[in-house]
Each structure stands twice: as structure tokens, then as C-alpha cells.
Amino acid sequence: MFSTGQYIFAALFFIAFVIAMIFTYRKDAKLHKKNYKGSIFILLGFIAFIVFLFILKTQLN
Template sequence: MFSTGQLYFAIFFVIVFVLVMIYVYRKDLALHKIHYKGSLWILFFFLLFIGILFIIKLVLKE
């Protein structure tokens, strides 16, 4: 399906991309703590909402 060169390129690209994303995130970590304070609560309530919808689906399916 893919040639060997394409697979090597894809693996290399993914590794480099992840490393660059880690580097950039670490560099901006101080700014993230200032500007995105409280964002974990939003994630928590979003996941809670999805969980409640899933439970409602299971209860109404029976």
C-alpha cells in the first residue's frame, strides 16, 4: 500500500512533529497558566455532560 520511503517519512514526520509540539508547549507553559486558568473546570464539566448524556441514552434504551 505504501512504499518503504513513504513509511519512513511518515514515522519521521510524526516523531519530529510531536517533539516540536512538546518544545513549543513547554516554552509557552507560563503563558498558559496565566491565560487559561480554570480551563480544567470546563473540561471536567464537558466530560461530565457527555457522561450524563451517555447514561440517559442507556436508561432510555431499556
């Protein structure tokens, strides 16, 4: 299905992408803490809503 060269390219691309994302996140970490201070509560709200919908679905079936 895929050649050995394609697997090697995919692995190297994935490693390079993860390293680039780590460096970018570290560079912007202070800015994110300043600008997105209360965003964790919004994330928790979305997760709670999805869990609520899942529970509701399982109880009604």
C-alpha cells in the first residue's frame, strides 16, 4: 500500500511537526495565559454538556 520511503517521510514529518508545535507553544505560553485566562471553564462547560447529552441518550434508549 505505502512504500518504505513514504513511511519514513510520514514519520519524519510527524516528528518535525510535533517539535515545531512545542516550540510555538512555549513561545506563546505567556501570551495565552494573559489573554485566555478563563477559557478552561468554557472547555469544562462543553465537556459537561457532551457528557449530559450522552447520559440522556443512554437513559432514553
